[in-house]
Structures are given as structure tokens and as C-alpha cells.
Amino acid sequence: MSEELSFEEELLQEFLVIAEEHIQAIEEGLVLLEKEKDNLELVNEIFRAIHSLKGDSGSVGLNKIKRISHKMESVFSLIRSNELAITTSILDLLFKSLKVLKTYYDESTGKIEPIEENQAILDELEKVKSLSGTTPVESELPKKNILLDFEEKDETKISKENEEEAEDLTDDNRYLIFELYSMLFGVKLEKTRELLPNINITPVPFIANYIAGLINFRGRIIPVLDLAHRLSISNNKSYDKSILLVTKNEEDIGLLVDNVLNIENIGEDSINSLDDINLHSDYSMGVFRKNGKLVILLNLDNVLNRDVY
Structure with a gap:
């Protein structure tokens, strides 16, 4: 008879299921964004998936996932506020970041051995802030959506x-x-x-x-x-x-x-x-x-x- 999971273990297992869905949504969204750079709703959907992943990973102590999600979220915040253009180089960076994120996810499931945090990718994402405001997106995104x-x-x-x-x-x-x-x-x-x-x-x-x-x-x-x-x-x-x-x-x-x-x-x-x-x-x-x-x-x-x- 298997032992009952502790509350923390149950929370982690629940997170892993949800996180996989978020990561899939982010990946599918980025693929579409390559073809539809002016799709404002798509940008918002990706942002929401990353935002949720950031918050949930912090709740279960997976800080590497939280940190890279936070940096990716910041990039999408700039895009949503019309301060950053969706260029090929930005998309390449986001795909590279997603690859690192998926590696951290595999680590949290036990699929791979523990790995060191990729500080270089965090630094690259941080540098994007210096590009903001130089080439605005043509279509202004709506302000924060209050769902009341x-x-x-x-x-x-x-x-x-x-x-x-x-x-x-x-x-x-x-x-x-x-x-x-x-x-x-x-x-x-x-x-x-x-x-x-x-x-x-x-x-x-x-x-x-x-x-x-x-x-x-x-x-x-x-x-x-x-x-x-x-x-x-x-x-x-x-x-x-x-x-x-x-x-x-x-x-x-x-x-x-x-x-x-x-x-x-x-x-x-x-x-x-x-x-x-x-x-x-x-x-x-x-x-x-x-x-x-x-x-x-x-x-x-x-x-x-x-x-x-």
C-alpha cells in the first residue's frame, strides 16, 4: 500500500500538472506569434500563462522556474505596454528562454538530475529593458484588464x-x-x-x-x-x-x-x-x-x- 503524500507533496504534484499546461500554452503561443506579431490577444494570453507559472512556482518553492518566468513576464509587459517591438531577435530570445524553462520543469519532475541556474539567460532577458521604447509596436495593447x-x-x-x-x-x-x-x-x-x-x-x-x-x-x-x-x-x-x-x-x-x-x-x-x-x-x-x-x-x-x- 502506497504512503499518503504530505500536503507539500500534493501541492507540488498539482503544480506539475498545471505547469505543464502553462508551458504548452506558452510554446504554442510563441509559435503563433512568429506569424501573427500584431495579434494583441495572443500576446495577452502568453503573458497570463507566464504570470500564472511565475506565481504558482513560487508557491511551491521552485525558484528557478519563478525567476526565469518573472524575466519573461517583464519582456511581455514591455510588449503589452507598447514599449517593445516583437522582433526576430526578441522571439529567438523567448524561445531560448522557454527551452531553459522546460529544462527546469524536467528537473522538478525528477526526469533529469539537478542543474545549475542559467544566469546568462536571465541577464539576456534583463538587457531587453534597455531596448524598450526604441521601436514601439504599431498597435497599442489595451491597458490592464480588470475582469469585474x-x-x-x-x-x-x-x-x-x-x-x-x-x-x-x-x-x-x-x-x-x-x-x-x-x-x-x-x-x-x-x-x-x-x-x-x-x-x-x-x-x-x-x-x-x-x-x-x-x-x-x-x-x-x-x-x-x-x-x-x-x-x-x-x-x-x-x-x-x-x-x-x-x-x-x-x-x-x-x-x-x-x-x-x-x-x-x-x-x-x-x-x-x-x-x-x-x-x-x-x-x-x-x-x-x-x-x-x-x-x-x-x-x-x-x-x-x-x-x-
Whole structure:
């Protein structure tokens, strides 16, 4: 009778299955990109596969895969932002990087013996940054895609009602408002990714008690933060909540929230300092009043400080 796998071993096995799919998607995407250099959606698909691979590999401690994925992701970030052209030399470098990435994957499966990290390929990918801005891609790629249905509805409504006002809405002053234990909170819209459906959360032993656990979403392993516990609102372990996917340093983290309400355009002059109401918290950047109710605007960088997950 075979021995049961430990949690870490199960996580690794799950990663290997998912990673193989990501690598295949990257390879197929690069082959197509040789023929369709102006295919913006294809560029985004490859970027998403690399981004997922980077995050998932870090979750299971495969740092060589994480580092080369991060460098490849940076190249695609430049392409997506219209700062780098898709040239033959860039494609050659990406194919060479993929070959190294596949070798690291084979190492993680035990198919080959452990190998040294290829620093030369990391350096080559890093040098691409110096080429950015010299030969822009002809077709500008869309800005970061926020996959929130309520945002799309909100923008449609704004554009129809008042186009001039819509032009004033920037990522700097747009906040997503949500409810948690009857309290209202806001986070900068640019930090949000998506509102996830009800997904099973897998508890993880030996970590901080404000970490709800991990989820597997679209083949990606994502940590979930019990926000109420983190903010000392409640110590009750109630995970029957929605998961708001947010990002910090290009890594995705889930936040447990009750309800997402709407998007607010909040100017700096409308935000009150916590000192004005005799409160202080490193987790908040100020407060805003909405229909007579207090909305606490969270400093996500501090809430998601790396020591919490």
C-alpha cells in the first residue's frame, strides 16, 4: 500500500500538472506569434500563462522556474505596454528562454538530475529593458484588464451619462467599495483583478491564523487572506464569503469580503486623515464619507505585507 503524500507533496504534484499546461500554452503561443506579431490577444494570453507559472512556482518553492518566468513576464509587459517591438531577435530570445524553462520543469519532475541556474539567460532577458521604447509596436495593447463585471457596467453608465466626467476617472482616484461585517472599505481599483465565485479554500498548516488557505483558480494556486481577522474585526473563522482578487508586486492574493458594492471616484480633497477622527492604523490611508456612512480606504501594500502569507 502506497504512503499518503504530505500536503507539500500534493501541492507540488498539482503544480506539475498545471505547469505543464502553462508551458504548452506558452510554446504554442510563441509559435503563433512568429506569424501573427500584431495579434494583441495572443500576446495577452502568453503573458497570463507566464504570470500564472511565475506565481504558482513560487508557491511551491521552485525558484528557478519563478525567476526565469518573472524575466519573461517583464519582456511581455514591455510588449503589452507598447514599449517593445516583437522582433526576430526578441522571439529567438523567448524561445531560448522557454527551452531553459522546460529544462527546469524536467528537473522538478525528477526526469533529469539537478542543474545549475542559467544566469546568462536571465541577464539576456534583463538587457531587453534597455531596448524598450526604441521601436514601439504599431498597435497599442489595451491597458490592464480588470475582469469585474460591475466595473464594465459602471463605465458604460458613466460614458452615457457624462463623458467629460468619465475622462476624469483615473486609476489614482477610483476605488472599489466593498462590505465586511457591516463596515465599508475601499481599495484602489488598479489593485483589483476580479471577484471570484465561491471556491473551496484548502487550509494550510503552520502559517499565520489570518491566512484562510489556498485556492486553485484557473490552474493557479493563490493564497487567500482572512481580511476580517487581519484587520481585527472578527476572529470567527467564517469562509462563506466572496473572494476579491487583488494584486501586489504582480502577485495575486485573495481577500475574503461580504459584498462588493460599486466603484467610487474619490478625490484627495474628499479623503480625511485618520488623525482627524483620532484613529491610527498602518492598514488605512484615510476615510471617506458615502451617504452618511464611513468608508475606510485600505492601504493594500501594508495589508498585504509579505509577512502575512
